[in-house]
Amino acid sequence: MLVSRRRLTAAAALGLGFTRAAQAQADPLPSWRDGPRRRALLDFVAAVTTPGGPDFVPPTERIATFDNDGTLWVEQPAYTQLIFTRDRLRALAPANPGWAQDPVLRAALAGDLSGVLAAGSEGTLRLMGLTLAGLSPETARRLAAEWLATARDARWGRPYTALVYQPMLEVLALLRAHGFATFIVSGGGVEFVRAFSESAYGIPPHQVVGSSFALQPGEAEGRITLAMEPRADFVDDGPGKPVGIARFIGRRPIAAFGNSDGDWQMLRYTTEGPGRRLGMIIHHDDAAREYAYDRQSPVGRLARALDDAPARGWLVTSMRQDWARIFPGD
Amino acid sequence: MLVSRRRLTAAAALGLGFTRAAQAQADPLPSWRDGPRRRALLDFVAAVTTPGGPDFVPPTERIATFDNDGTLWVEQPAYTQLIFTRDRLRALAPANPGWAQDPVLRAALAGDLSGVLAAGSEGTLRLMGLTLAGLSPETARRLAAEWLATARDARWGRPYTALVYQPMLEVLALLRAHGFATFIVSGGGVEFVRAFSESAYGIPPHQVVGSSFALQPGEAEGRITLAMEPRADFVDDGPGKPVGIARFIGRRPIAAFGNSDGDWQMLRYTTEGPGRRLGMIIHHDDAAREYAYDRQSPVGRLARALDDAPARGWLVTSMRQDWARIFPGD
Ligand SMILES: [Ca+2]
Ligand SMILES: [Ca+2]
Structure with a gap:
């Protein structure tokens, strides 16, 4: 598949030099260790993009959604x-x-x-x-x-945008290289996420779904103004995620990635659709290289979705076992 | 600029055979008669896409928004x-x-x-x-x-989706070929417009902003459901258009196309931004080939925006003078 200028710009924004881009052609997931999760990702992409295959999905229906906090970047000790x-x-x-x-x-x-x-x-x-x-x-x-x-994170002394997960950047690039449109579907405020989504992930503002505050249109000094009100008019979390997907994306995703019970409905909405689907949970089980938390954490609590994963066929990625590298700078 | 598979699919959806596509390379606006509007469109595209030029706009900021009824397809005698x-x-x-x-x-x-x-x-x-x-x-x-x-339109006996404006399909294709992302920003119901936007215009569902009814999440037979309520929760018309643009697109357009006073705020919001901008009004003045209406029409009333056009530098396209052809089938 040919690559548009827009996509090349995105790849450049991800900090992929041409050397690393060339390596990625050989191995699209260099930071993923061989194992069932890595193989499932590659199998899924091959299945939905093989013309004539039983699981083929046309490019316009290749929609993948990603939670942000704890799925694409660090969310501890606080969002x-x-x-x-x-x-x-x-x-x-x-x-x-x-x-x-x-x-x-x-x-x-x-x-x-x-x-x-x-x-x-x-x-x-x-x-x-x-x-x-x-x-x-x-x-x-x-x-x-x-x-x-x-701003700098206290533990690593790095900018927060350096604390994105390199293996997930590779998943985003892999999917886009195969005709997917990639979206963020985050409980975070949409303008906050849009402030870095394009430079950090190659995801433009219009492919970010998030929580929002009401906007009041007005006029000042002969120009149209928009002013945010303190009242949230949409909470893109839990049951709100399928609502946000239907409203903003207008198509049910065929792949979804999350890390907490706030993604339970998005994972269900995605994998309850017909045909081949992929649901993945990022499990934070690496206290040495990142953090280890799930059922008891006030940030990114993961219990119901973890319990449900086997019966629903959701892949549970172990950061400790499956990821050879956590951050781009590692 | 290379062309992605997604874009080729969109071109195919527009019914552009390879022969016509080849012609379009020579003349991207074959259905536009030579004149100030056609020249202004081509000048604008050249200005914002010439690297190093004073009006250059990076590809990710090349956002163009289009009203639908009366701008991309017929809206008379009723929407x-x-x-x-x-x-x-x-x-x-x-x-x-x-x-x-x-x-x-x-x-x-x-x-x-x-x-x-x-x-x-x-x-x-x-x-x-x-x-x-x-x-x-x-x-x-x-x-x-x-x-x-x-369904068939009573006057032409054709499907409504055949009553799209060929000159505007050419503008959409021209802009996309120059790295623009094209969006519909319509007062119509978002699901209605999404039903045909991809096949008629090459615009995917997530690039359609429209009016919407509240969505109620629920569950039935072990699956997540979304049910529309009879209550409109967003009216994407007039002052709502800049709100919808900020909420769904997240970037101020650099080009906007409309045909009625319902687009006044969108045209202002677009052309009040800094740098080179383009605002265009499609004026229905061709009763023989389509319809002639403006100030007195209950559908697509155009008065304030028409009065404002000269001072604001908005181009007023005359369907009668500027368009050599109205519909793809002509
Ligand atoms: Ca999360
Ligand atoms: Ca209109």
């Missing part, structure tokens, strides 16, 4: 967007003295992110809404991009 | 989706005897579509909601596709 929100709240706090009376806000300002997480996704969304209210989507994205350019 | 809705209402009426008491429903069932249009877009959306309630998006799209396969 990156929550760390960004904490920093934004701290910048805005002096102008909002009343915030000190609010226990969730107080926890965030003190850096007690587990205290924030205890308030559930509603609590988190409320804090995000406070930092975004009145901004245009373009400004929200710029602020996120500026923060991502300078 | 095609409204004719489809009338036929669905008639099929469902025997099971809903109470509908006879509702004046707007009674008008629709009697085929009095101007009576329906008099109830405004709220009235139209309410009727659409009644025909869609409880359906999955997939079923809604299948019903629309089945109807489009057999």
